[in-house]
Amino acid sequence: MNQLATTVYIDESSYYLEVCLDPFNKRIRVDDYRGNLKQLLSKVEELVHEHQSEKLIIKGRKEDIIPFFEFGLQPEGMIDRYFHGSDAYLLTKYYTSERKKNDHWVTEDGMIHSIYQLNVNSQKSLPPKEYELRKVNESCADDLSTLYKHVFQIYPTPLHDPAYIKKTMKEGTIYYGYYYKGKIVSAASAELNLFYKNAELTDCATLTEHRKYGLMKLILIELEKELKQKGIYCAYSIARALSFGMNAVLFQLGFAYRGRLMNNVYIYDKLENMNMWVKDLASC
Template sequence: MNQSASNIQIEESNFFLEVYLDPFNKRIRIDDYRGNTNLVLEKAEQLARHHQAEKLILKARSEDFLPLYEKGLQPEAVVDRYFIGSDAHFFSKFYTVERKKNDHWITEDGMIHSIYQLDTTIDKPYPPKEYELKKADETCAEELSGLYRQVFPIYPTPLHDPEYVKKTMKEGTIYYVFFYQGKIVSAASAEVNSFYKNAELTDCATLTEHRKYGLMKIILREIEGELKRQGIFCAYSIARSLSFGMNAVLFQLDYKYRGRLMNNCYIYDKLENMNMWVKNLAKC
């Protein structure tokens, strides 16, 4: 895979595919499909071979669960109510031995167990008045990119580029940030799927010296409020499986663990497993 990331649509007489080609992470993701599931899968595998992908991901509907199992795909995670109220099952297929190997799985299982023992009733007070919460706009793009460069040496999407940040804003991604002495010190976003009425809470980053005030919890709650106002109740987030702090934040905000995506993307400093967390905003 040697071109930049792109979304493509393939429409043939018996099926339709919406594909995300992701050369940086050496993977292909099928975000949507209709029609003959066998032909959909054939085409997806053909694309994976053509682009020399190491991993294929398919967001499947519940009724296709067993047929995909039969075809050798592996279920990794679930997002409740992803498709306008119907569950999405994230299936994967691996194409190299290395991509299927992982040394951290047992450690990460232990971390999930530890997180589920945490007290969810303890809530930190609002941070000192020097911290100001705002919805970000395009004028923040340069500084947002700077924050992501500082926190993540490697990131699965080009957030290090301010133009990419502006592009995501134009496409409907919501960003909220905390300013401290005029500088952005914490941020997160929601990638909104307005057709299927779901949103991925993502791009969570806080500078180390500002992590003691629970800024991320406050930002995510603010984003959730905006999503509810838009009539979006399916919220999910994919967190680095080795990051105790981020997984703990999601658990304490009442997200439920829904599986782990193995060797999913290059983030922080290497190829990492990612935990899926899901919340039904209609219940809060």
């Protein structure tokens, strides 16, 4: 059973923290902070040990990078314009030697090099008329969870559970999907941060037999349109570093590579490295 990630808010006299406790992926992620860095970092380290986490991620601001370095954090990626137009730096620290090891790094580097040689304007023609692109609402949560069960044996969030999908929809996450003969065969979502005006394009899944029509690219384009309508221009996505297809889709949609998060989440059957891709929707 997937252990749900929970967000805790710690508001002390000298600092504030917004922390995602993620027991399933054995990590802690600091999504926001302000105040006394020394004290808040001490609190974060306390949480890491309390929850026996193996990895810490902090979305840091440029002006705080040096103190984070002194604390032992290292940069793995960045998100352009994440904080109301200011860049976020993804800084990490590992607490076990195993979590820091990786056998695929050079292969994944080569994949990024190959992707950057692709033709950006290689959009396929529209899929056959039997495919219908629609916004997915709560009434289709069961179908959506069935899709994710088929595509992902293991996933970092419990998308196998229709109740969880309905919860994310109520919280503002937008889902689009392609329907074929009444069933969802491809889908993706946009998880909104309305305070900082950014969105993560995520939960991308297509059934194997429907992957030849470029459905995911068309879904992401539709999500981008809705984000722009909402005044959200910072879009980012985190793709499995070993998935050539998904990384290629993001590159061809105009996303730029911004680093790799090592052993970041459990997907399929193991911990996976995840590539960060970022796009400024205001420039397109």
